[in-house]
Amino acid sequence: MIGERRIRVSVNGTVYEVGVEPRTTLVDFIRGDLGLTGTHVGCEHGVCGACTVLVDGLAVRSCLMLAVQADGSEITTVEGLEGPEGELHPIQEAFREEHGLQCGFCTPGFLMATYEMLTDDPKPDEDEIMEVLGGQLCRCTGYQGIRRAVDSAIDKLGGTPPADVFGAGDPGEPDDPDADAVGAAPTGEGSHG
Amino acid sequence: MKPAPLDHAAPTTVGEAVALLNDPEREAVALAGGQSLMPMLNLRLARPDLLVDLTRIEGLDHIRESGGWIEMGAMATKRAVERSSLVRERQPMWHEATLQIGHPQIRNRGTVGGSMAQADPAAEYPAAAVALGGEVKAVGPSGERTIPATEFFLGYLTTALAPGEILTEVRVPVLPPGRGWAFREVCRRHGDFAMAGTAVTVDLDASGRCTATRIALFGVGPVPSRAVEAEKIVDGEAPGEEVFERAGRAAAGAIDEPLADVHASADYRRNLAAVLTGRALAQAVTRAARPEGS
Numbered sequence: 001m002i003g004e005r006r007i008r009v010s011v012n013g014t015v016y017e018v019g020v021e022p023r024t025t026l027v028d029f030i031r032g033d034l035g036l037t038g039t040h041v042g043c044e045h046g047v048c049g050a051c052t053v054l055v056d057g058l059a060v061r062s063c064l065m066l067a068v069q070a071d072g073s074e075i076t077t078v079e080g081l082e083g084p085e086g087e088l089h090p091i092q093e094a095f096r097e098e099h100g101l102q103c104g105f106c107t108p109g110f111l112m113a114t115y116e117m118l119t120d121d122p123k124p125d126e127d128e129i130m131e132v133l134g135g136q137l138c139r140c141t142g143y144q145g146i147r148r149a150v151d152s153a154i155d156k157l158g159g160t161p162p163a164d165v166f167g168a169g170d171p172g173e174p175d176d177p178d179a180d181a182v183g184a185a186p187t188g189e190g191s192h193g
Numbered sequence: 194m195k196p197a198p199l200d201h202a203a204p205t206t207v208g209e210a211v212a213l214l215n216d217p218e219r220e221a222v223a224l225a226g227g228q229s230l231m232p233m234l235n236l237r238l239a240r241p242d243l244l245v246d247l248t249r250i251e252g253l254d255h256i257r258e259s260g261g262w263i264e265m266g267a268m269a270t271k272r273a274v275e276r277s278s279l280v281r282e283r284q285p286m287w288h289e290a291t292l293q294i295g296h297p298q299i300r301n302r303g304t305v306g307g308s309m310a311q312a313d314p315a316a317e318y319p320a321a322a323v324a325l326g327g328e329v330k331a332v333g334p335s336g337e338r339t340i341p342a343t344e345f346f347l348g349y350l351t352t353a354l355a356p357g358e359i360l361t362e363v364r365v366p367v368l369p370p371g372r373g374w375a376f377r378e379v380c381r382r383h384g385d386f387a388m389a390g391t392a393v394t395v396d397l398d399a400s401g402r403c404t405a406t407r408i409a410l411f412g413v414g415p416v417p418s419r420a421v422e423a424e425k426i427v428d429g430e431a432p433g434e435e436v437f438e439r440a441g442r443a444a445a446g447a448i449d450e451p452l453a454d455v456h457a458s459a460d461y462r463r464n465l466a467a468v469l470t471g472r473a474l475a476q477a478v479t480r481a482a483r484p485e486g487s
Contacts, residue, residue, distance in 0.1 A: 002200045022201035022244070025235070045232035049298060058272070058301040064231040065302070068201050069246060113298055134383055135296025 007071040011036065012080030020067040027051040029067035030077060038078040038108050042137075049136035052109035053077050059116035078108035081115070083166040090156035090165055091115055091149075100149030102141040110136050114150055115162045122159045196234035203246040207253070207332050207361060213245045215334055215357040221245050223359055225268060225307030228299050253306075253361060258283060262364040267306025275300060283367045286374040286392065290321040293376070296384045306360045309345070312352045312416070314452065315386035318363070319346055320411035321376065323419060324392035327365035333358035346416035372396050372405075373481025375473035378412065379465050381456065387412040388457040389465035391444070393473040395427065397481045403427045408444055408470060413451045413462045420444035423470065432478040434471075441471030 004019035011034060020029055027041045030053065042050035044063045051062040054076040081089035091114050094100065101107040110133070117124055117132045124132075129150055138146060157165070200219070204210040214221045219242035224230055226248075233239040247253065253268040256277045263284045265274060274280050274291045281288040294300060294308070294317050308318040309329055321327070322342035329340050333355055345353050354360060368374065378390030389412045396405040406427040408420040423444035430436045445467035451459040 002198050005201070021198075023196040023199050023234075025195055025231075028195055044235045046228060046299065049296075052298055059298045060301050061228075061298060063235065064227050066201060066227075066231075066244075066246075068203075069227075069248060117297075131383075132297055135298040 005068050005071075007068055009067075009070050009072070010074040012076060022066065022068050024067045025063050026053070026055075026065040026067050026070050026075075027062035029070075030062060030075070033067075036077050036079050040105055040108055042105065047137065048106070049109040049113065050106050052112045052136065054112055054116060057116070057119070059113045076112070076115075078111055081111060087166075089115075089162070091118070091153045091162060094152035094156055095146070095149040098149035098152050099141065099145040101138075101145075103139075106136060106138045110138070110146055114153060117150075118153065118157060118162050122157060122161070123154065197237055197240040199234070199241055200243045201246060202243060203249040205249050205251060207250060207359060210245050210247060210250060210359055211332060211334060211357060213243065214359065216243065219243045223247055223310070225310070226270065226302040226304040227307075228295065228303040229307065229311045229313065247306075247359070256280060258367060261367050263287065263367060264362055264364040265305045266362055267304060267309075267360050269305050271295075271300035271303045271305065271308075272297065274305060284325070284365055285368060286325060286376050286394070287318075287321055287365055289376045290317040290392070293317050293378055293387075293390075294384075299384075305363050309363055310352060310354060310360045312346050312350050313386065314349055314415050314417070315388070315390070315412035317376075317378070317387070317390070317411070320390060320392045320409045320417035322363065322365060323417045324394060324407050324409035325365040326407070327363060329360050330362040330364075331355075331358045332361050337361070343419065349415040368394075369396075371482040371484060373477035373479065375476035375480070377469045377473045377476070379469065389413050389462045389469060391466065391469045391473045392417075393470070393477045395474065395477045395481055397432075397478070397483045399484055401483055402429055402431050403478070404429070406474075408440070408474075410444060410448065410466050410470070413445075413448050413466050415452075420447055420470065422447050427474060432475070434475070437471040437474040438467075440474060441467040441469070444470045 002022050006019055008017045030036050030039050040050040042048035046061045046064045052059050053062045055073050113132050113136050202213050221243040222241040224244045224246045253266040255266040256269050257264050271291050271294055308316050327342040340353050372394055374394045376392050378387035380387050392409045394407045395403050398404045406424045408423050409417050411417040423440040426440040426443055445463045451462040453459040
């Protein structure tokens with residue numbers, strides 16, 4: 001077996017310094033090592049988009065990255081969307097109100113892809129929206145509710161960048177990554193060299 | 194599910210990466226954006242000992258114009274290319290091809306060099322490079338060399354890269370003034386690999402006849418390939434539906450053995466190639482202009 005590597009990543013503003021086996025995918029690291037199971041893992045080969053997270057602000061398939069590749073990165077998962085009191089993010093509210101989910105399996109991916117899109121462009125046109133939603137699969141709701149939810153999210157945000165909804169600062173960007181918020185992963189910590 | 198045990202190295206220079214890839218003790222493969230290799234690892238279709246991760250190498254992600262070429266570092270992401278006004282304005286076919294690749298969530302990590310080195314027969318960049326007369330640069334233990342795109346794709350997922358060589362740059366000529374172009378494909382869902390596609394450029398001479406026509410088909414054979422017979426049919430002719438249809442049929446007829454799989458039969462792919470080529474020629478001509486002063 002290949003020994004673990006130390007990586008340092010910021011996830012939703014908490015910095016983790018942990019050891020991971022090189023073959024561990026980012027999504028397995030997020031779910032298994034960090035216990036953040038809001039990110040779902042579906043097809044595991046990049047098609048479904050359920051595992052979409054933001055890595056340094058970009059929406060990517062976390063099944064198509066190794067955790068070691070995320071060393072030094074800032075990651076935002078669906079858990080990073082909520083407000084300080086646990087309130088839903090406007091994008092999440094929009095999905096709930098517009099029936100943008102049924103079983104909810106695909107939802108974290110849709111939320112993160114929408115988040116990136118509305119960060120880039122607070123008023124995307126129809127082509128842009130369909131292009132981004134086309135990269136995410138939903139097997140039960142159908143896409144009309146999701147499509148309406150995006151419109152609703154655009155309205156709710158009213159041009160505010162998604163990261164600024166609960167005050168300044170991206171949830172994935174801690175004020176000082178060297179500050180005290182160093183978390184230890186519940187598993188995989190320090191068992192190998 | 195996760196990849197079989199493997200080691201990971203993230204060199205910061207091309208030289209280090211080449212040395213790692215040439216480790217005689219270990220089977221090493223280069224990892225670019227991972228949008229094709231990672232699925233193969235996850236499915237355990239690939240089980241290398243070592244991944245040589247190119248993402249930390251400095252200076253491999255440029256997008257620039259130089260000496261009549263658009264030069265793109267191998268690690269330039271498709272998203273960066275998509276957003277490059279230089280590419281959009283100076284080589285619009287490459288921009289259009291980029292938009293047909295996957296989705297933004299894939300293009301955020303997928304790279305120019307990765308697509309070329311992966312050499313999927315239905316991929317967009319290889320076909321555009323063949324149609325445009327592009328080139329790739331590769332660096333190996335014995336130094337750097339340049340390989341024309343038409344000589345780069347040898348077979349299904351197989352390129353002229355030698356073991357231990359790294360693709361470092363892809364370059365395509367700037368679109369000359371007056372040259373028409375079209376890039377068309379058919380797939381079940383937008384963002385999928387094409388069942389068939391065609392990349393076309395055409396010039397008009399002073400009398401308005403077609404000249405210097407280039408047609409590259411993809412998704413129909415093991416590699417993107419020029420439809421030379423069809424090009425000859427078009428050259429010297431005035432643009433017209435009849436000649437374009439005839440060229441399309443010739444292009445399709447010249448396909449040795451179209452791919453056949455669950456997505457499309459060989460006959461269907463051949464038919465798509467004919468129709469798409471005819472339409473692409475017609476579209477390309479609408480974007481072409483006669484030489485100034487004619």
